[in-house]
Amino acid sequence: MEENSEHLKVAIRVRPMLDIDKVQDSAVFLNDNTIQVSDSTHMTTSTYDRIFSSASSQQEVFEYAQSSVEGVARGFNCTILAYGQTGSGKTYTMFGAEWESNNPAPQIYYQNRIPRPVKKAQPLNRLKIGIIPTSILHLFEITKEKPLTIYCSFLQIYNEKIYDLLQNPNRDKPLPIREERDSGIFVENLAEYVVEKAEDCIFLLKQGDRNRVVRQTRFNHHSSRSHTIFQILIEGDKANKRGALKRAKMNLCDLAGSEKFDKEGIMVKDHIQEMNNINKSLTTLGKVISALSGNTAGHIPYRESKLTRLLQDSLAVNTRTILIATISPASVYIEETLNTLKFADRAKQVMVIVKKNEISATNDQLVAKLQREIQHLKSLLSLNKKGGLQDISQQLLALKEENERLKKITKNLTIEEVEILKQENKKLRLELQSIKEKGENTDESFFVTEARSSSSVKSAKIPDAREVLSLIDPGSNIHSTLEMWKKKEMEEAVQSLKVKITTEGRCPVCTLKIPCKHYSSSKELSRAITPVRNVSLPPCPKRINNENLIKDLETHNNSFENAKKITFRTRVKNSYNEEPAALAEFREEEKRRQKLRETESKLVKLSKIEAYREEKIRKEMQKLEEDKQKEEEDIIREQIKEMNRRKYLESQKKKLEEFQKIKDQEMRELRQKMKKEQEELKKKEMKKQKVLDDQKKKIAEYQSNKKILEEVTMDQIEELTKEVLLKQKSSVRSSTELI
Numbered sequence: 134m135e136e137n138s139e140h141l142k143v144a145i146r147v148r149p150m151l152d153i154d155k156v157q158d159s160a161v162f163l164n165d166n167t168i169q170v171s172d173s174t175h176m177t178t179s180t181y182d183r184i185f186s187s188a189s190s191q192q193e194v195f196e197y198a199q200s201s202v203e204g205v206a207r208g209f210n211c212t213i214l215a216y217g218q219t220g221s222g223k224t225y226t227m228f229g230a231e232w233e234s235n236n237p238a239p240q241i242y243y244q245n246r247i248p249r250p251v252k253k254a255q256p257l258n259r260l261k262i263g264i265i266p267t268s269i270l271h272l273f274e275i276t277k278e279k280p281l282t283i284y285c286s287f288l289q290i291y292n293e294k295i296y297d298l299l300q301n302p303n304r305d306k307p308l309p310i311r312e313e314r315d316s317g318i319f320v321e322n323l324a325e326y327v328v329e330k331a332e333d334c335i336f337l338l339k340q341g342d343r344n345r346v347v348r349q350t351r352f353n354h355h356s357s358r359s360h361t362i363f364q365i366l367i368e369g370d371k372a373n374k375r376g377a378l379k380r381a382k383m384n385l386c387d388l389a390g391s392e393k394f395d396k397e398g399i400m401v402k403d404h405i406q407e408m409n410n411i412n413k414s415l416t417t418l419g420k421v422i423s424a425l426s427g428n429t430a431g432h433i434p435y436r437e438s439k440l441t442r443l444l445q446d447s448l449a450v451n452t453r454t455i456l457i458a459t460i461s462p463a464s465v466y467i468e469e470t471l472n473t474l475k476f477a478d479r480a481k482q483v484m485v486i487v488k489k490n491e492i493s494a495t496n497d498q499l500v501a502k503l504q505r506e507i508q509h510l511k512s513l514l515s516l517n518k519k520g521g522l523q524d525i526s527q528q529l530l531a532l533k534e535e536n537e538r539l540k541k542i543t544k545n546l547t548i549e550e551v552e553i554l555k556q557e558n559k560k561l562r563l564e565l566q567s568i569k570e571k572g573e574n575t576d577e578s579f580f581v582t583e584a585r586s587s588s589s590v591k592s593a594k595i596p597d598a599r600e601v602l603s604l605i606d607p608g609s610n611i612h613s614t615l616e617m618w619k620k621k622e623m624e625e626a627v628q629s630l631k632v633k634i635t636t637e638g639r640c641p642v643c644t645l646k647i648p649c650k651h652y653s654s655s656k657e658l659s660r661a662i663t664p665v666r667n668v669s670l671p672p673c674p675k676r677i678n679n680e681n682l683i684k685d686l687e688t689h690n691n692s693f694e695n696a697k698k699i700t701f702r703t704r705v706k707n708s709y710n711e712e713p714a715a716l717a718e719f720r721e722e723e724k725r726r727q728k729l730r731e732t733e734s735k736l737v738k739l740s741k742i743e744a745y746r747e748e749k750i751r752k753e754m755q756k757l758e759e760d761k762q763k764e765e766e767d768i769i770r771e772q773i774k775e776m777n778r779r780k781y782l783e784s785q786k787k788k789l790e791e792f793q794k795i796k797d798q799e800m801r802e803l804r805q806k807m808k809k810e811q812e813e814l815k816k817k818e819m820k821k822q823k824v825l826d827d828q829k830k831k832i833a834e835y836q837s838n839k840k841i842l843e844e845v846t847m848d849q850i851e852e853l854t855k856e857v858l859l860k861q862k863s864s865v866r867s868s869t870e871l872i
């Protein structure tokens with residue numbers, strides 16, 4: 134399987150000066166991939182993978198992330214994060230400018246959001262939209278006609294609580310984070326939509342964006358006050374040659390911006406709380422990045438904030454991660470800019486190992502998940518089919534049959550069968566979504582992937598009427614119809630019970646064997662029974678009539694079992710008070726009831742033990758999960774340490790090699806110098822020798838001359854002198870003649 138080790142990619146984007154920047158002098162200077170930030174005393178210089186100036190276009194920024202987005206279609210996970218102080222351009226980078234004109238900025242804080250009027254959708258301008266919409270368009274373009282299913286979800290983390298942006302605009306249902314061996318970390322009950330077209334995905338993105346918490350702050354009229362994560366999950370529909378299905382997810386995060394306490398202005402309580410939560414979660418993100426980069430030893434504090442916990446398996450762990458740090462050029466924000474660059478510097482050092490994600494098509498868990506999901510979707514669908522509620526019991530029966538059918542298709546499915554299951558699943562989801570669009574269902578748990586909702590994770594059994602009821606919001610139409618159905622079922626149960634009693638020759642009122650107070654003979658009873666069988670019971674001549682009984686039953690939880698108990702209790706009461714003959718039977722019954730109670734209490738005890746055991750097992754499982762989690766964290770830490778060690782060794786090796794090279798060069802130069810010096814020395818020696826030889830020669834000459842001179846007499850000297858003088862004279866004469 135493809136596997137690469139790479140650095141976390143870090144880019145800086147500088148936004149242009151805005152009217153809101155009161156002092157318009159720049160403290161940021163760019164030169165290729167180097168950025169300089171200067172205040173009156175210091176100049177900080179840093180280099181990054183890429184720097185986008187205020188003139189850079191949205192398209193240029195997308196192109197930087199394009200290969201990672203394309204990797205998602207090949208099975209590589211990807212996370213793109215925008216980080217920076219408030220008002221520095223994160224939302225502009227992730228969503229875009231066109232986006233803002235489609236979602237006009239509110240001037241007030243939407244505490245209880247009134248839905249904004251939805252403008253008629255304008256065509257997206259690809260030059261203006263940000264990374265998220267462009268990635269969606271690009272992803273759909275490159276996966277067109279590929280056998281893939283694309284899911285999307287959209288959440289916000291506001292005040293350390295997670296909300297579904299597509300289902301919960303009022304933020305009244307915070308969602309928990311769960312972790313499971315197979316599904317990894319996920320948000321329970323988060324809606325996951327199957328999207329077939331880019332336009333549908335964009336539509337959902339816009340819907341969700343409208344539900345995001347925004348507030349007007351000192352530095353941004355339309356400041357995002359929550360972190361958002363738009364997640365796209367891609368799953369292959371067809372297995373490859375190795376029988377594996379592709380599976381990759383892309384997280385597109387627009388973080389809320391850090392903000393300083395406004396000492397001059399007035400900050401409302403909510404604003405302060407938001408600010409503290411945002412700053413706290415960003416600090417934790419900083420700590421996690423620091424730990425991942427190997428700068429701090431030990432524990433990675435993923436669990437300290439919802440943001441880092443959610444991104445635990447999507448941040449630098451088997452995920453191509455791109456960080457776009459946004460800054461403002463204005464000198465007034467220099468402190469925030471330096472903090473952002475410091476964060477980016479740490480992120481630069483994080484190493485990531487990414488591998489292609491594949492899952493075996495015949496993997497037991499996948500098959501089981503698909504089967505469960507199909508059942509869940511079918512049960513929801515059948516509940517929503519028009520007119521289907523009247524004969525709900527028939528539908529439940531049909532679902533039970535379906536359950537049996539699916540159970541029979543046990544684990545040994547062929548790849549083709551799994552592919553068919555996947556298609557069925559997709560079809561059902563789309564059918565459900567179209568029902569939701571038409572407004573036939575108001576239930577918010579409608580689009581929750583079966584495997585991601587707690588009720589269904591626990592068991593794969595078909596829901597009974599009570600479970601079906603619990604799926605539906607109280608107050609909705611479906612709920613009231615089901616209530617009616619439940620009442621009807623209860624009435625029928627009472628009827629059939631009474632018919633049963635009367636056919637045994639007992640009085641339907643006091644349930645004693647006739648003759649009793651109400652009926653003297655079976656003849657009288659049979660006359661009375663006839664209408665009872667079909668419509669209603671004969672009215673009790675003395676005290677209890679049908680309606681009272683039914684009311685009684687209703688107040689006692691409306692179940693068949695309770696109906697039996699109440700009927701019995703009524704009978705006993707009547708007979709005890711008014712018919713002493715019934716006392717013996719009553720005592721017998723009382724004994725039976727006592728036994729029943731004992732058995733029941735035993736059962737309660739047993740179920741308590743069972744519950745205790747389950748709780749213990751659950752705790753053990755949880756502990757095991759936590760241990761596993763810790764182990765995994767240790768492994769990651771070890772991997773990071775190992776990576777850093779290798780990095781350090783490699784850098785040392787490089788340094789050594791460079792040192793060796795320099796040394797070799799120096800040795801070579803030294804040798805050459807020595808050689809030259811030796812040659813020069815040799816030359817000098819030779820010169821010296823020559824001078825010595827010359828001098829020796831001169832001495833020899835001198836000595837021979839001296840010897841000659843010693844032998845020459847005074848007369849010979851005079852003669853020689855004369856001769857010389859004569860020679861000189863003649864030469865002078867000849868020269869004067871010549872003149």
Ligand SMILES: Nc1ncnc2c1ncn2[C@@H]1O[C@H](COP(=O)(O)OP(=O)(O)OP(=O)(O)O)[C@@H](O)[C@H]1O
Nearest residue numbers: 148149219220221222223224225353356357389390
């Ligand atoms: N590169 C850019 N080109 C032009 N305008 C920009 C650019 N970046 C940001 N802006 C403008 O700056 C303002 C603030 O940007 P934005 O809302 O994206 O900031 P933010 O970092 O998301 O802030 P917050 O954290 O408060 O939500 C917006 O009006 C936006 O249009």
